[in-house]
Amino acid sequence: MTTPLANYLILAALLFVIGLAGALTRRNAVLVLIGLELMFNAANLNFIAFWRFNPHPEKLTGLMFVLFSIAIGAAEAAVGLALIIAVYRHRRSALMDQFNSLKG
């Protein structure tokens, strides 16, 4: 392993920010969700990197966490997408600008 830890971390950061930018800028709700998933994955990458560069990798803590995170991410994506479908049925639109009835 010759690539230093920083590379992985910076990659994860970049991935995170790209996901965040997309979630903030795109109008379609599904794309926002995709951005969210990218952010999730960036965090997972962080965990794996840190597990790998741990002096005691036989503890498997990072790996375990990532496994669970993947599962949770999948479940969350499923529920989120179901929500988008339900809202689409109600509003006839999947654009985030128009989901603004919860305002003060």
Next chain:
Amino acid sequence: MLNEIAFLLCASLTLAGAVAAMMLRNLVHCALCAAGAFAGLAAIYLQLSAEFAGFAQFLVYVGAVAILIVFTILLTRGADIQTGRAGSSSSWIGLLVAGLVLACLVGSIMSSPGLVRLPAQTANAPVQKIGEQLMNQYIMPLETMGLLLTAALLGGVVIAMREPAKANPSAR
């Protein structure tokens, strides 16, 4: 040397896929590029000797989540929406915020003292060991995860279920 090239390849694939997923106009293209990003990430996992995680990533994300996203795009008629802007009204603010966050993160990474660490000699993560740990140490999270997945499954079905046709005619 090979590792570095491999890493660079995978990283560029992942980043390119992510950027494309966030910038393309056609939604289905976005979804597929996202899937590609996921795949690149899986490769990096493999490179980091987390084989199980890599395969799990590939299976779950590329195999399930990406498909789910494509389904949803199709169900919400996202395939034929071409009108309007791609970005929202305040996209510049969003980019600004993202850039700020990037700066913060990178800054914190570079100034972190824990960055100087050597990788472990070998990272051994055999599946057996994972299984053992799952069943011994992480049994509670495992069961909870089961519950969570059940709930998510049921919830998803309930939310996305089409309402019965014998509903009130005036409730349209």
Next chain:
Amino acid sequence: MEFIIKYLWLMPTAPLLAAGIGALLHRRQRLLGAGLAIGAILFSFGLACVAFSTTLRGGRATSNFRWFEFGTTSVQLGWVLDPLGAIMAVMVTFVSLLVFVYSVGYMAKDENFTRFFCFLALFAAAMLGLIIANSLLLFFICWELVGLASYLLIGFWFQKPSAAAAAKKAFIVTRIGDLGFLLGILYLYGRAGTLLFYDGGHGCLERNANTGVMMGTTLIALLIFCGAVGKSGQIPLHVWLPDAMEGPTPVSALIHAATMVAAGVFLIARVYPLMTPESLQVVTWVGALTAVFAAAIAVAQNDIKRILAYSTVSQLGYMMMGLGTGGVSVGMFHLTTHACFKALLFMGAGSVIHGCHEEQDIRKMGGLSRRMPVTFMTYAIGMMALCGVPLFFSGFWSKDAILDAAHHWRFSQTPFYLGLVGAFLTAFYMTRQVVLVFFGRSTNQEAEHPRESPPVMTLPLVILAAGAMLLGFFGTPVWPWFQSYLAEDNAVFDFSKLTEGGQLGIMLLSTGLVAVAMMLSGWIYFKKAASADREKDPLETAQPALFALLQHKFYVDEIYEATVVRLTVAFAMFSDWLDRKFWGGLVRAVSWLTVALARLSQTVDETVVNGSFDAGTETVRDSGKWVSLLQNGQTQRYLGAIGLAFCGLLIFLLWGSQ
């Protein structure tokens, strides 16, 4: 005496109750009003006689009580029974009783009959309280009450402007004297520490004997004498007495002849231990001057009551002279005899006025001796007592005692000569009056001829005439019972006293003067009375300037009017101006300031307080409106906010804490 002293307070209280009940009576309850007053005074007379009988052997009893306390000291009041007070009480109650009975007849036609008796009873109560008072403070209180009763009675016919003015004048002039009196009381209290007369050795009159230190200074004595000057009508405060004749005649008889004006003399007699020899000199001189001054004015007066009023002033001067030269007994003897015959003269004059249908000018009377015989007889007896006709008339003995004391006065003989001049003038004007009123031809052209007064009025006259004749025998030098009674030693019946000390010579001298005066006056005025011409007095034709001066009372009233009264009025106007413009202006300024302050406060409250509060709430609402804009329902905006917050947190954690 110890027994009586406990009940002595009933003596003034009975008339006071009568006055109190009388004040509540209706105007028509005349019998009840008169009955209450007469009954009360009868009771007081009885009590006074009993008290008198217990003091015949001399001695003094007191009964004191504490009135109120302040700090460590207390003010005590009380009453005292001694020969001086007892004889005065008997005299006052006796004369008051006769005057009350007389008033029933005199005021019978007046519609305010009941009010009259109420005031009379009040006066009697105050006078009796004054007599038995053992404390100078109680004395002063009753002194003022007597003045009040005098004011009420002089101004009894208050609808008449002259009567109201006379009442006011009386009150104010006596008040001036009372001011001096009050100052004297305060000074004495400061010096002696107590105002009780007799207190078992600690009273302010007793200290002299015990410690030998004279409690009274000349200043105190003179200040107290001021009160007597005002009340007894000595010069310069005599101006109210003649005007006081505006009141009904019983009032003049009782108050301004016998009792109230004698209160001044009684005061000096009571506080005699406080009078220093210097103050007694002043008393004598004032008395002597007053005697001559008033007698001279009386010669030229034409109102029957005014002549008697000036005669009273003159005789009071004699009493003061007697006190100053001869001591308490000399002055008090003349006071007692004077009370008798002056009351008699006034009531006789009232009878004359009543008979002449309210006519008071002697120039318009005449020949009444035939038509009003009883009145004439009693009046003549009173007149002779006043003039000092010897032997059978009390005035002779008492006036002679005074002249004798004045003759033996070691400081000067001038008061003695002034007394002789006064005696001459007294005889002169009284003869003039009697001749013009009772002799000669009647000038009364009224259809109704004067009638004799009813018995209810003539009976008191007869009783007093008897007293005027007999009272003198109690004070002759042969048997000086009166003087001994007051001095608390035994009287000895001694004929030789008559010749010692030149007394016989003085008696003969005064008798001679009186005889000359009566003959002269009779000769001048008999001719006048017989003729029809009553306008010009013979003296007036002889000495017009002098007569005018005397008739106008030496212009004293006019002098007072031009100086004191004008000054007081000017000061009053200045005070009024000051009060209205200056203090009133200040008060108005303060009130304006308060109102302005209130307005300011209101404005501040409305604009500042309310406004700030309203502005505050407005700000809260507006800020809420602004803050609510943050929640626009755009989920991506929220996510952006989370991202920014995350950056902030990171920066703070990593680099903020350095």
